[in-house]
Amino acid sequence: MHCPKCRNEVLKPAKLEEGLPAMGCPACDGALLSLLYYRDWAERATLPSPEQTTNELSDEQDAKAALCCPKCSRIMTKYSIAGSVGTRLDLCGNCDEAWLDGGEWSTLKALELAQKLPAVFSDQWQRRVRMERTELDRVERLTRLVGHADAEKAVDVKKWLASTANRAQILHFLSIE
Structure with a gap:
């Protein structure tokens, strides 16, 4: 071989x-x-x-x-x-x-x-890898647009929102200016 x-x-x-x-x-x-x-x-x-x-x-x-x-x-x-x-x-x-x-x-x-x-x-693993890569690309794009410090804060807020029970109410509040 x-x-x-x-x-x-x-x-x-x-x-x-x-x-x-x-x-x-x-x-x-x-x-x-x-x-x-x-x-x-x-x-x-x-x-x-x-x-x-x-x-x-x-x-x-x-x-x-x-x-x-x-x-x-x-x-x-x-x-x-x-x-x-x-x-x-x-x-x-x-x-x-x-x-x-x-x-x-x-x-x-x-x-x-x-x-x-x-x-x-496995297909499941490969789907997870693609999702992970997509999220990393989104964060990279956001970093180019708003800078590293603001992008880091946005990622932290996103993680926090994902874990809170009041997510919908907070997002509604943020969408009203």
Whole structure:
């Protein structure tokens, strides 16, 4: 099997974690992970707390082009892991194999998603990621329009309004000038 990103490199046996085998590319540090082996590992493993924060995460290794599965040569589908991070995982639905670009396993661990990998590939997860990304874009747009300080206050007020029982009355009051 050849690396779907490098295309010429032969994948070699590797370990993402103790007890979690994968096929790794020595050139780009990517890994082909069988979700069958992953599920077995996830049932037994406990991971320590993440060392990185989301501010330190980078998605520059993420392959932007569609990749072909090293096993069956079908096009792999890309799945976003979070709205705040541009990292996308590649999944072959035919072989049930995921391609992790170099550094993506560390990103999953830092976001505490390393033991939730199958959930990332669900429609429900992907809807939530799109909603999160949309909200981040709205806040970014508001920040450009009104400035950082006012946008931050608006976000705080929005959170407060969402949690108060008198939301409708307060919004009505605010709409009358």
